[in-house]
Amino acid sequence: MIKITELQKYYRTEEVETIALNKLSIEVKEGEFVAIMGPSGCGKSTLLNILGLLDDPDGGSYLFNSIEVAAFNERKRADLRKHNIGFVFQSFNLIDELTVFENVELPLIYTGVPSSERVTRVEKVLDKMQIMHRRNHYPQQLSGGQQQRVAVARAVVNNPKLILADEPTGNLDSSNGNEVMELLTDLNEQGTTIIMVTHSEHDARYSHRIIRLLDGQTVMENIMI
């Protein structure tokens, strides 16, 4: 599903050039659950952002479903993103002015799903995430775990093929964290490809494969059994 070859990314300031990704090559197959680990500054988040088409690489190739997307313009990237990729962030990133329902509804609005269908789909996914009773609450009124469940609901409401999770349990206590990991595992079992950046060995154990990065390069790959 994803194949990156010799991917490069630099960050430049006036004096320093930092290499975030150094000719990195990775392949992820459809239905896989991959965890990316490594120390701070090793390039995991950069990688995730490029995979999620939120950022563009400075070199190398990125094939998404065999299509070269590295040079896509913003409109094309937005289009590909909204139909194929769901995001889950450490800090949930819900819109404070919208209710739980409206937050989850948002991706459907941008993909042009008609209103009546939106209601059923959002309700279904809220039900699945066991957050239906909070549908009219605002994010500030929810606990961290509940907020992350809303975020996951929002990530999956469009039935994306790929979910990118950036330390999804980073802001949660262990029991809430486990719940979220169970949710991701469920989704993966239903066929969704998941790539997750994490610092937690515990969370990484939910995945099929761990890619360890250091200084923008793969240093080790562990296959989980």
Place this chain on the structure above:
Amino acid sequence: MIKNYFKIAVRNLLKNKGFSLINIIGLAVGMTACFLIFIYVKFELSYDTFHEKADQIYRLNVDIKSSNNVMKLGISSAPMGPAIKADFPEVLESTRLFPTGFLIKSNDRLFQENSACFAEPSLFKMFTLPFLKGDAATALKNPFSIVLNQTTAKKYFGSANPIGKVLLVDGKHPSTVTGVVKDIPVNSQLKFDILYSISSLDAMYKGRLDQWGNFGNSTYLLLAKGTNARQLQAKFPAFLKRHISEADRKLGLDYDLFIESLKEAYMDKRQSNSENGNIVNIYVFSAIALFILLIAAINFINLTTARAAERAKEVGIRKVVGAARSQLTIQFLGESVILCLVSFIVAMVLAALLLPSFNQLAGKLVSQNIFTHGYIFAILPVSLLIGLAAGAYPALTLSGFKPVMVLKGKFSTSAKGTLLREGLVIFQFTISIILIVGTLVVYNQLNYMRSQPLGFEKNQLLTLDFGGDENVIKSCESIKNEFRSVPNILSVSASSGSPGNGNANAHSEIENRQGTMQPLNLNMYDVDYDFIPAYKMNVIAGRSFSTSYPTDSTKAIVVNEATVKALGYVSPKDIIGKNFSQWGREGKIIGVVKDFHYHSLAQEVEPLNFRINIANAGMFTLKIAAHDIPATIASIARKWKVLIPQRPFNYAFVDDSFNKQYSSEERFGTLFFYFAVLAIFISCLGLLGLASYSTIQRTREIGIRKVLGAGIFGIANMLSKEFLKLVMIATIIAFPLAWLGMNKWMQDFAYKAGIQWWVFVIAAMLALIIAVATVSFQALKAALANPVKSLRSE
């Protein structure tokens, strides 16, 4: 999707109440000012457009050239109109209006009517003046026929039918009401309550209609469609040659004829019988309105971009879940449009509430009800446009955020954005300071004109208008003596006019320094022997009129210093004894008075003369004691009732009527003042918003500084400084611009107060003080906050 945008827009506006309020108030006030000025400008430009043939009607103007000046008149002489119509086939119609005043007696009640005209039947063929009663074709045909407007008809006859009723004009001409016309709209140069047939004028003053050299009436021409006015005008010199008699030519009268459209005539400043507009004021106020709106729009741009950090997260999330940039742009534009719509509604309410005061300020009934104008709906799209224009920059900036950056919290307001905001604040304050300087300069000039010595004693001088009543003139001396017997009356004199109230203009010839008779235009007052002493005018050469010299009443004039100069004499005493010839009188100059202001100080003192001629008198001037003025006036009124029962008692103070000449400058000053207040108010609203966001952004820095020992004033000072710097830059930019603009404005005044240095000092101080007050409130609040709190919030 629209619903979602709307929802989030409304929630955002409600969540940030302070921000929304600043924007809505600013925009609403800006729109209100703009809307009212728009109504005013539209009103001014609508003068006489309601006449169906408005674009074919032209006014005849005359430039009279003489050795000392060119008199630009919007009036002409009686025979010109008919002669032009007879000579030029492209002139379909001509009509003349002779402004006058009448004493009307109706059912034993007396009315002094000063808005009256002698008019001819062609008036109704050219101008749209709908008849309510009577026949337009015949109403003004016969001598002593009267057409009333609706209000006057009602005043005289109530609901009874006025047609055929008889009114007594000036106590001796029974005249028949032959028509009633609808009241003429306010936006017309033609203003009259009563029209009197022109044949009556002919009957009352034989030969008046044949005088080519007597300029007193307006002439309007109706040109055939498609006539080139310039080409017609080019034929006038030959026309004049054909018609001006040898006698007139001998007089040395030299003049040119021009025509101008009704619209041009309204905006023309030349001396005429009708109300004038001022195109410069229209430009100035339109520009000010636009600037005020711009200042309000800038607040919106500044506050929205300043808040960008707060909205950045939302942008990031929306992009991540699939929003395209265009969708976000639309969303943000939608927010500004909603804000503008709310402001628009507030503005309409404000405008409706302010309309009566605005009419008062404008000095005329510009509009009775804003909602009756269809164009209120035309303003709506304009305000939406403002929303789009003001929202465009923030929308494009916000929608361009990279989600990776903002979601990682790496977002910071760019230096470019800050620079733009600072530039816009400087712009706002530049405009505000220019307006403050403008207001101060206008008021200073007004004050200067009011306080200058006029060259005569203007206090406690009371004028009583008797409208040139023959019976009064006949017994003038005895009436004067009767008034003198009233306690507290110090002197009484009779004259054709008083300073500041207009005067006649006489084509005259006076012996100049070279010994030749030089033709010149002289302003003139017909006076009695008591006039010059009563006004305490300063005789600097020769003497004033005296009954000891019998020839003074027919063969003598007193001139002013300006006449002396115009004729080339070095010293006033040199002109004494020189010959003059004026309106059939010939004789010697017996005295020179020091120049005094008989027109507004906007005008140079021009050559003028006095002559003894009670027959032309129209008013008395009474010098009264400074104490018990109301009682004195009451005694005068009682005396009037006994002496002149046929005339209503109308009095005015000379200083009041003199200052009335400045009413248009006063209005200009007042409007300037209000606009300056608005501009500075809206600018400060913006500053308040920016200051509060800037302090919020620096909360952590303030906390750290306080922990490290910074004092409250040090912090307040640090926060205020950056804004004050902007105001100071604005001051530096504003000063030369304001100086240039006001210097140009000042050119219109013959006597200038000049632009004083302290005007700039006051303007700068005012702007700074207001800005300091605005900013320091926020700064102090931030400085006083508990640092633990601000650091914890990190």
